Amino acid sequence: MSKILTDIRPVLDHTSCEHVQLLGKWVWGGTGEAVAPTPLLITLIKNGGVLLAAYLPDGPYELDGMVGFVFGFPAHEKDTDGQTVAKHCSHQLAVLPKFRRKGLGLQLKLAQRDAVISQGMTDRITWTFDPLQRVNAIFNFESLGVTSQTYINNAYGNLDDDLNIGLTTDRVQVDWDLTSPRVLRAIAKQKQDTISHKNLYILSEPKTDKDCNVHIPTDEKYVTLAVPLPNKIDNRAKSEQANLSLWRQFLGSALRSAFDKGYTLSGCQELPNIGHHYILIADSKP
Numbered sequence: 001m002s003k004i005l006t007d008i009r010p011v012l013d014h015t016s017c018e019h020v021q022l023l024g025k026w027v028w029g030g031t032g033e034a035v036a037p038t039p040l041l042i043t044l045i046k047n048g049g050v051l052l053a054a055y056l057p058d059g060p061y062e063l064d065g066m067v068g069f070v071f072g073f074p075a076h077e078k079d080t081d082g083q084t085v086a087k088h089c090s091h092q093l094a095v096l097p098k099f100r101r102k103g104l105g106l107q108l109k110l111a112q113r114d115a116v117i118s119q120g121m122t123d124r125i126t127w128t129f130d131p132l133q134r135v136n137a138i139f140n141f142e143s144l145g146v147t148s149q150t151y152i153n154n155a156y157g158n159l160d161d162d163l164n165i166g167l168t169t170d171r172v173q174v175d176w177d178l179t180s181p182r183v184l185r186a187i188a189k190q191k192q193d194t195i196s197h198k199n200l201y202i203l204s205e206p207k208t209d210k211d212c213n214v215h216i217p218t219d220e221k222y223v224t225l226a227v228p229l230p231n232k233i234d235n236r237a238k239s240e241q242a243n244l245s246l247w248r249q250f251l252g253s254a255l256r257s258a259f260d261k262g263y264t265l266s267g268c269q270e271l272p273n274i275g276h277h278y279i280l281i282a283d284s285k286p
């Protein structure tokens, strides 16, 4: 796919916030519940929030050429020692379907990274994504170099938008350590370490509910785990609901037990002849 350079600017006024909302409604559909109202967006961007939009000359006229946006705000959480640490919480990233796969999502995240680093408060961004969404998984782990050790059950309750309707909103929370060697390698498009197939344990795809109580081996020889994820599923198709629920249960069980056993999720890669798999590494943070 050919890449294009976009003009990325901070969103600072009401009209541009309304464009962000309309763009969000086009991307997520439903009643627009997924998109923050303008007064909230304005309050956040006047108080340290970062809302950046990408513009192209052939972007939609109604949006003054806006084709994507990324939005987040300063936040904090407790670390493993119970200390309060600063972070930036990224809430949403969207690119209009017609303009995808041209490098715009990546440019928006890199602009967000620059903005957060220059605020000088933290060098870490977290966000959540739906582990059923293969595109987002590849984008997050392979293009950005995030890692995760956190699975959140039904994070947002029931949502009515096109991607979530009829499903629990389970999410993986990812950590983007903006200056880590792993992230610097990813954004420089350098390869991460190759997976050692010698110590690899590959889980099989779920066929029935019985496959959703996943056993993760404790045998020390398994340094790397590969957990399958579905190929592109149309969340909007009613016929896919049973399949989606099965995958939801399976991935929830597999990822939760792997995190409990100290694995870190650090990749989403295509394995020869068996499709994309989440890659988890034992014990150490890669």
Ligand SMILES: CC(C)(COP(=O)(O)OP(=O)(O)OC[C@H]1O[C@@H](n2cnc3c(N)ncnc32)[C@H](O)[C@@H]1OP(=O)(O)O)[C@@H](O)C(=O)NCCC(=O)NCCS
Pocket: 001, 027, 092, 093, 094, 095, 096, 099, 100, 101, 102, 103, 104, 105, 106, 107, 128, 129, 135, 136, 138, 139, 140, 142, 143
């Ligand atoms: C996720 C999203 C923002 C990506 O935006 P985008 O502009 O298409 O992404 P980019 O073109 O910058 O892609 C960067 C990389 O992500 C991966 N990627 C993106 N789309 C992909 C696809 N359809 N299939 C496989 N990999 C894909 C690729 O590795 C790609 O690099 P490459 O094109 O050099 O191979 C976009 O698909 C989107 O708006 N989705 C709906 C909203 C959403 O889910 N947001 C949450 C994101 S966590």
